[in-house]
Each structure stands twice: as structure tokens, then as C-alpha cells.
Amino acid sequence: MFKYISAIILMSITSYAFSAGFGINATRIIYNENDKTKTVGIRNTTKDIAYLVQTKVLTPDDKQSPFETIPPIFRLEPGNTNQVKIIKNNNVNLPKNQESLFYFIGTAIPSGKLGNENNNNTVSGAINIAIANKIKLFYRPSNLASTPEEAQKGLTFKSTSKGIEMINNSPYYVSISSLNIAGKKVKVSVEEGNSMIAPYSQQTYNVKASTGKVYWIAINDIGGENVYSSSIQK
Known part of the structure; x- marks a missing residue:
């Protein structure tokens, strides 16, 4: 029989990266085109x-990105915070007319505790749970038209045969934390896949209404919330 049994269970936490014990000291990262590096605390x-701890930046489909993290692997002691640098590979060109989306991921495996070494007749073990915290990284080119706040405020809502269509005519990603259409609260979440709208795109919500007010709360660059309202267009 084995004296010690260990297992690693990987769990993904894709909401705010503030799990007990291990976490990322940010809810999102804005990497401007002129930035030589960005720093985030773990x-x-x-x-x-x-x-x-292992850190990396991936594309939305979990592929390699043009960003490097330094250090990529390190030991994080109890009660400590380490700073991780994020550096873009300048040999890789990204769109200059709109934001690009990536994900910064920090994965942590806690140190395990051994069983009773004095008792050779027992089987003991430890389960080490790898915690993966994931936050958005937006690469923002210089000289984009408008501002992030104008993009959030400028969302338009149109009545269609399939429901209410939300339209983003800006070069920015807009993240929504709350949405109310014509008096009906709409469930928006990462799991539902409807809490963020890409630049120059549309998204339809299954709400039947031809008139009425729309209220939404958008998440700003520092993780705060901005409240807006508009009317449904025909």
C-alpha cells in the first residue's frame, strides 16, 4: 500500500479573483499601447x-498570447504579496482600431501536509487543490475614438423580432453587471455568456418589448460601476 497519497484537483474561478487565501489584487488589467510593462499583485x-504559483496570459480560446509574465513561476509565502510584471512582445502586432481581449491567469498549488510517519500501518494522504484565478486583460491601442465611458454610455437598444438587440458601436469592450429592459431584470453573467459585448458588435436578449426604458450598470477600468439609461429604439 502507498504510505502517502496525493492528488491535484484543478478548479477555475472566473469571477472576481478574490478567493480566500490566494488571489489577484485586481479585477481587470488595462494594457495601453504605450505601456512598457504592467504590474499586478498576487x-x-x-x-x-x-x-x-504559476502566471500566464492567454487568448480567450486558451492559446498562447503575445504577453509574457515575470516571474512565470514562484513560491508565495504566507502573508506575502508578490508583484508580477506583464510585458508585451513588440514583434507581435495587435489591432490598432479597437481593443483586444486576453486573460491573465494565476494558478496556485498549496503546500500539503504529510500524514503520521510514526504509524506505518495506516494510509495517510493529502489533497492539494490548485486554485486558478482568472481576470480580463484588455490591450488598448492609442488614439482610439471616444473614451471607455462614452462607449458604456453609448450602447443602444433596438427592438427586433428575436428580442432586444444591444449594439456597441465603439472600439471598446463593455462589461455589464446589471441590466433592466422595460421593467424586466435580465440575468447577465459570465456563465450566461451575455455580460460583455465586443467592439462593433451586437448581442440579443430574449425580452419582448417595443418601447420602454433600459437601465444598465457597466464596469469601469478600476472595477467600479457606472449607471446609465436609455430608451428602446424601434
Whole structure:
């Protein structure tokens, strides 16, 4: 029989990266075209657990991105915060007329505890849970038309045969945390796949209404919330 049994279970946490113990000190990262580097803090608020941390930046379909993290792997001691640098590969060109979306991911494996070494007749083990925290990274070119706030405020809502169509005519990604259409609260979430609209795109919500007011809350660059309202267009 094995004296020690260990397993790694990988869990993905895609909401705010603020799980107990291990977390990322940001809800999103804005990487401007003129930035030479961006820095994000990775924290360990436990008192007695060290983590082995891996960081990386991937595309939305989990492929390699033009961003490098330094350090990519490090040990994070209890009660400490480490700063991770994000650097873009200048040999890779990204669109200059709109934002590009990536994900910064920090994965942490906690140190395990061994069983009773003095008892050779027992089977002991530890389950080490790898926690994956994931936040959005927006690459923002210089000299984009309008501002992020104007993009959030400028969303338009049109009545169609399939429902209410939300239209984003800006070069920015817009993230929505709350939406009310014609008096009906609409469920928006990462799981539903309807909480963010890409630049110059449309998204339809299954709400039947030809007139009425729309109220929405958009998440700004620092993770705060901005409230807006408009009317349904025909």
C-alpha cells in the first residue's frame, strides 16, 4: 500500500479573483499601447500555507498570447504579496482600431501536509487543490475614438423580432453587471455568456418589448460601476 497519497484537483474561478487565501489584487488589467510593462499583485493571506504559483496570459480560446509574465513561476509565502510584471512582445502586432481581449491567469498549488510517519500501518494522504484565478486583460491601442465611458454610455437598444438587440458601436469592450429592459431584470453573467459585448458588435436578449426604458450598470477600468439609461429604439 502507498504510505502517502496525493492528488491535484484543478478548479477555475472566473469571477472576481478574490478567493480566500490566494488571489489577484485586481479585477481587470488595462494594457495601453504605450505601456512598457504592467504590474499586478498576487497575494497570499493565509498564516501557514505557502503556494507554488504559476502566471500566464492567454487568448480567450486558451492559446498562447503575445504577453509574457515575470516571474512565470514562484513560491508565495504566507502573508506575502508578490508583484508580477506583464510585458508585451513588440514583434507581435495587435489591432490598432479597437481593443483586444486576453486573460491573465494565476494558478496556485498549496503546500500539503504529510500524514503520521510514526504509524506505518495506516494510509495517510493529502489533497492539494490548485486554485486558478482568472481576470480580463484588455490591450488598448492609442488614439482610439471616444473614451471607455462614452462607449458604456453609448450602447443602444433596438427592438427586433428575436428580442432586444444591444449594439456597441465603439472600439471598446463593455462589461455589464446589471441590466433592466422595460421593467424586466435580465440575468447577465459570465456563465450566461451575455455580460460583455465586443467592439462593433451586437448581442440579443430574449425580452419582448417595443418601447420602454433600459437601465444598465457597466464596469469601469478600476472595477467600479457606472449607471446609465436609455430608451428602446424601434
